[in-house]
Amino acid sequence: MRNTASRVRLAAAAVTAVASIAALAGCSSSSHSGGSSAASACAPAKGKVTLQYWNTVPGMDKVVALWNKQNPDIQVQTKDISNDQYGTISNSLKAGNAPDLAQVGYDELPNLRTQNAFVDASKCGTATADKSKFVPWTWSQTSFGGTGVFALPQDTGPMALYVRTDLFTKYHLPVPTTWDEYAADAQKLHAADKNISMTFFDPNNAEWFNGLLWQNSAKMYSYSDNKWQVSVDSAKSKQVADYWQKLIDAKEVRTDLANGSTQMYAAYQKDQIASYVGAAWGYSMFRDNLPKQAGKWSIVPMPTWSTNASSGDWGGSTVAFMKGSTHLYESVKFNTWLNTDPQALALENKLGGLYPAATAGLKMPSLSQGVPYYNNEKIFDVFAESSKNIDTDFSWGPTQKTVNLSLQDAMAKAAAGKGTLSGALSTAQAKALSSMKDLAIPAESGK
């Protein structure tokens, strides 16, 4: 969901339309799968090795070319799977020809884990030693709370508030530090001019909404008593839902725009919206799509629910160790380089817009400079601070994609006036339980 423009989304839809037929007609052999294979032992191979690495990051081929030049014995081949990332990965797993390494979003990790998609690289000493190199919450996601090393974190999407300073000045709005202040600003702005909204609530974007829930320390999933404890509709989550419901009901935020769509840029272009609740990777979206608004934007920390600093994450990915890899030792070596080497991280940030998950990456020279578009503000300091304030205990569910779709459908109904966002969380809670039951994953309603 690191989308840039609606054209990309529409093109993706086009491919999805085709892929869906392929998925329904051609999904390969049964999902019967054994435990870890014997080939996963961590020993260096004799002679030259070629690794397969599937990803969706623009410019990744150039990063890999750099590695290939420096490591003649471990050659890496990349494949761009951005057309249908998880469809491609799932189908390859069933067909038994998965790559050595694949890019997987944090929220899809548990899902693929329940499909036995990964190999545990913790038997490779260096993999476990990598722990100290990454932002803590990213490590707990990829090690599933310390039960192994199944992927290395690549990038993250720490959230912040994008503010149109010129509009804030014009309407005498104070920059908000809490959600209450943000709502007060929204009301003031709406009262001053009905045609301007504080922001938009994208009902078709569960990933974004999940980031807001995450910020409020909502726990959607945990595991105890030999069962998954599902609490998608917890009080913490409902607090967030009720807050946005009020803004929607008062028509103080718009609900007719999708993140990254041409329509969204058009609304910002016409000065109809004064702020944006976004992630680190979004900084280039405004820079590239609204060049005339250079100097009008500022990035500040996300408003908080209490006086404690807290933030959420929206998006970001890992590079997973896929089941069936015969070269785990070399995979660990390459994966570690790819996600911790300063040269690699700088290139990925420049070409692919990745905001690194490695702590050293956050201190990259390119990330400590002012950004011209944002009045030469050091915006990455804001994201680095945000990254530190993300709740490390948050975990995703094993049927997250199904739950997200269900949440989106119900959120859209709420935005259309049929139901509430709080009700949408209850719908998603029920869907979480039933979808897990369908896949024989033991689950119950959490406390």
Added chain:
Amino acid sequence: MTDTETRARRVVAAPDAPRRRRSGGGPRAGTIAAFLTPFFLPFVLFYLVPVGYALWQSFRVVRRTGGQYGTSYTTFGGFHQYAQVLHNTEFWSSIGRIGLFGIVQVPVMLFVALIMALLLDTPLLKVKAFFRISAFMPYAVPGVIAAIMWSYLYSPQLSPVVDLLGHLGLHPDFLGPGAVLWSTANVSTWLWTGYNMLIMFSALQAIPQETYEAAKLDGANNWTIAWRIKVPIIAPSIVLTTVFSIIGTLQLYAEPAVLRQISSNISSTFTPNMLAYAVASGNNYQQAAAISVVIAVITFVLSFGFMRLTSKKAGL
């Protein structure tokens, strides 16, 4: 088709046919095989095998060894997946939605196609080639591209149509909860009317001129000729296009899937095929397979039911 076959058989079996052609069974079988293989091989590989695989999948269920993540495997589950589908309210509401869509869209589209075909067939219309090409043009546009194009015309932020209507004091919401189904129907209609028109038009072309001359001698005007002679004669092609449209409606996917990108009023389970895709993307391949099979059965029943219902009247 049956007619042509029997006629062909009669020709082959005719007493005056050369005898050696009848006795030469060997080479003839080889020839038949040579002609049929290019069709049957892909047909088996890309149609029968996937259908069989989907059927097999639909009778399986996922099981799992213990633990937080466990190890999954599939096993025979009888009609479990089908029971799930039949009890799925989302499935039935998607069928209901598509039913409403079809009941309105199919007659409208075919009526427009018929009128256009009849117009094309009259001497009244002068610029036939231009009319035919422009009516058929939308069919040449892939469905996904058409949906993208229309999504720009529907979108309030970008659409010149919405802008223009705004100047006239109208503020339509093409993507609103009540309107979005009909906006989707409009894309389908735009795409397929020309195609259906061509099928009906080619049927009209096959009517011998003598029929019209006879009608004119009997005092029929253009109107009577159109409704009393042309339409009844091309009834089989109208039935055919209706069957195609029923099948197409039940398989609706690309247009709503694209419009979903700009309208949150299209849910992920808007049409039966979208539901199947959503379930498959949640890794529940077995239930997705069962949904697909049920859609196929409903399509089969409806299209063949319609054929049976109309075959006598249409003279098929």
